[in-house]
Amino acid sequence: MSVRVVARIRPLLEKEIDRDTIVRPASNDDGKSSNVVKIPNPRNESEEFSFTFNGVYDQSTTQEQLFTAEVSPHLKSLFSGLDVTIFAYGVTGTGKTHTMRGGLKLADRGVIPRLLSGVFRRAKKISKDSDGDTTVAVALSYYEIYNDKVFDLLEPVEKRTPSGLPLRAEANGKTVVAGLSERPCQDLKDFEQLYIEANTNRVTAATKLNAHSSRSHAILRVKVTQTKGDMIRESTASAIDLAGSEDNRRTDNGKERLVESAAINKSLFVLSQCIDAIARGERRIPFRESKMTRILSLGQNNGITIMILNLAPIRSYHLDTLSSLNVSSRAKRIEVREIENEIVYKQPPRSTATSGSSITRQPLRPLANAHNINTGVAASAAGKPIDRPAKAFSVYTDKAKPAPRPTTSKHSRQAIAEATQAPLPIQMVEADPLRLLGLNQIEAMVEKKVSEILAARTQSAHPPPELSDEVKRRLEALERRIDDGRHDDTRSEGLRFLLMARQHKERGENASALKMYEMALPYFPGQAKLLGKIEKLRARIAADRDDQNVEATQLSVDVLERPIEKKTKKSSRRREADDDAYNGAEADDDDDENYAGKSKRKGKKSKAVKMDPELVIEEGPVLATLLDIVNSRDVSMIMGLQGLGPKKARDLVQYLETQGDKDDGRVETLVQLRSIPGMGGRTVDRAYEGLVAGGVC
Numbered sequence: 001m002s003v004r005v006v007a008r009i010r011p012l013l014e015k016e017i018d019r020d021t022i023v024r025p026a027s028n029d030d031g032k033s034s035n036v037v038k039i040p041n042p043r044n045e046s047e048e049f050s051f052t053f054n055g056v057y058d059q060s061t062t063q064e065q066l067f068t069a070e071v072s073p074h075l076k077s078l079f080s081g082l083d084v085t086i087f088a089y090g091v092t093g094t095g096k097t098h099t100m101r102g103g104l105k106l107a108d109r110g111v112i113p114r115l116l117s118g119v120f121r122r123a124k125k126i127s128k129d130s131d132g133d134t135t136v137a138v139a140l141s142y143y144e145i146y147n148d149k150v151f152d153l154l155e156p157v158e159k160r161t162p163s164g165l166p167l168r169a170e171a172n173g174k175t176v177v178a179g180l181s182e183r184p185c186q187d188l189k190d191f192e193q194l195y196i197e198a199n200t201n202r203v204t205a206a207t208k209l210n211a212h213s214s215r216s217h218a219i220l221r222v223k224v225t226q227t228k229g230d231m232i233r234e235s236t237a238s239a240i241d242l243a244g245s246e247d248n249r250r251t252d253n254g255k256e257r258l259v260e261s262a263a264i265n266k267s268l269f270v271l272s273q274c275i276d277a278i279a280r281g282e283r284r285i286p287f288r289e290s291k292m293t294r295i296l297s298l299g300q301n302n303g304i305t306i307m308i309l310n311l312a313p314i315r316s317y318h319l320d321t322l323s324s325l326n327v328s329s330r331a332k333r334i335e336v337r338e339i340e341n342e343i344v345y346k347q348p349p350r351s352t353a354t355s356g357s358s359i360t361r362q363p364l365r366p367l368a369n370a371h372n373i374n375t376g377v378a379a380s381a382a383g384k385p386i387d388r389p390a391k392a393f394s395v396y397t398d399k400a401k402p403a404p405r406p407t408t409s410k411h412s413r414q415a416i417a418e419a420t421q422a423p424l425p426i427q428m429v430e431a432d433p434l435r436l437l438g439l440n441q442i443e444a445m446v447e448k449k450v451s452e453i454l455a456a457r458t459q460s461a462h463p464p465p466e467l468s469d470e471v472k473r474r475l476e477a478l479e480r481r482i483d484d485g486r487h488d489d490t491r492s493e494g495l496r497f498l499l500m501a502r503q504h505k506e507r508g509e510n511a512s513a514l515k516m517y518e519m520a521l522p523y524f525p526g527q528a529k530l531l532g533k534i535e536k537l538r539a540r541i542a543a544d545r546d547d548q549n550v551e552a553t554q555l556s557v558d559v560l561e562r563p564i565e566k567k568t569k570k571s572s573r574r575r576e577a578d579d580d581a582y583n584g585a586e587a588d589d590d591d592d593e594n595y596a597g598k599s600k601r602k603g604k605k606s607k608a609v610k611m612d613p614e615l616v617i618e619e620g621p622v623l624a625t626l627l628d629i630v631n632s633r634d635v636s637m638i639m640g641l642q643g644l645g646p647k648k649a650r651d652l653v654q655y656l657e658t659q660g661d662k663d664d665g666r667v668e669t670l671v672q673l674r675s676i677p678g679m680g681g682r683t684v685d686r687a688y689e690g691l692v693a694g695g696v697c
């Protein structure tokens, strides 16, 4: 089954006005259910984009309606052994916490308290229906991921270590938080007490956009353990309130908040990359690049996953809303395997006959896949008696390695046959290969062959582009700087972003590299070299694309399909010109060499990109004039700038209008100006050069 993605549009808040509403729900073709979100194209308001979801809930939807429709039906699955994950996703201030936690009044309670209420009710019913044969225990864990570190919310804040709790991958593929506490929870009252107490430990700080903004991802795990005789079934419901992405230009965040914000934005960026990679069927999913994505393990976790996309209906969120609509509409394509957790059997008490001080104990090792051995659910469903594993642990001697059981798997048979270079009749291998070869011989051969096959496979897979020794050396040096402990946590985090940026850049992933450099910026505010890198990458990306392409705002291609298609011919001509400019600029790029302290690469100079990128952060009359013209929001004045036609000028003014009033939404730097949709590096350069040529300096 795919991830179920539903959208919820929140009502207008006190200061928001109806005429700013731009997001609306619509019905699909059958006209019955509302499962479409409509939003205007920011570049052409007469055109609307439609996004289809599994369900869309409008402003009037109550907490109860949402829970009854989207969460309640999965309680049954939870008790039949499936894990259920519900997570809220969206920009800051769109209603994630309201949806997941809700208010204190009964009607305002969100998904989490209602989920617990449903769990206790069902547990009672199961116990009653089985005349007490089945008992159900509920236990809670609650933790947050703050600045990419995991903290237990059920433990007092004083107990936290600066590095937080580590993550561990379990044999069954699940990622767990090592050392996380778990509290038994008898009833709703118990839960409320724990939950309210824990929430006071959660890091929440006010941002300009949302007075009670959550600055961390909060994850509540509800473990349900059903015991009947010696059978134990465990399943987990996870309710996740993700922190919201935010545009720091809109939030006036201070330095500490910028760092938090960078960590939040980074993890959400990684999440969107994971979603993209899964949707495209790629082999490498970048889960490991953030703790949140490791824990969420989208598409890796078995069970049921529901994503609630929270949306604000108003214009000031326009581009952010489009971006999250894009990410979540791709999440619909993620397939999740619905596999029930296995039943585990309690151990019968061990015989003490072999105990005694003279006996050397052998280490206990779990049988391979011990708790996955029994597929009792399937067996019982088929009406067969449930096979029980004889024991969950086996004793092995350390001296002689156990002989591998003759295996009937195709690969092993092939491996043995290939290893002996004489194809063995299948029946013989299955009957008794030990009669043909010694145990150790077989084991050595199988091991050798399997490693050969694996090595061959690894080599035949597309190897990542080989990094030059020089680049490797620099990356290693950067990693050492991060790990040598001389930097405080915050600085290390910044260096980590730089490291990731360089890795992306070396792989030719310029957009991701740019994002990472931008995320490093709050850690090194005003750092000229870093700003220069950002500028150059922006120019490079812009030159590599059509000037008009709004991709710089991270709108995905599928949203912009129509407008882009219309101007394909014109675009390709322009792109050729841009490519020339790009190649010239590339030859001029001193980025890597400067870093390594080497001389610049020589190449043809670009005519199109004349401006020295380092100039862009300087103050001066040209810059001041350019920004004054832009901030005038006067289309006729802006049109007077070189390279800005009426359409670009209108788009720019329209965009600035979405950023608030003239004082609040002022563009202060060229970096900001270049980040505006449609204002790629070349456009800004031309405008700047036009002013220089006109004598403004």
Ligand SMILES: Nc1ncnc2c1ncn2[C@@H]1O[C@H](COP(=O)(O)OP(=O)(O)OP(=O)(O)O)[C@@H](O)[C@H]1O
Pocket (backbone or CB within 6 Å): 009, 010, 011, 013, 090, 091, 092, 093, 094, 095, 096, 097, 098, 099, 210, 212, 213, 214, 215, 242, 243, 244, 245, 310
């Ligand atoms: N469905 C709704 N009905 C009424 N009020 C709502 C609804 N959704 C959100 N709100 C209100 O909108 C404001 C922002 O909501 P909330 O704090 O839940 O946003 P958020 O997405 O969790 O933000 P952040 O990511 O910053 O924590 C709050 O005042 C909340 O009460």
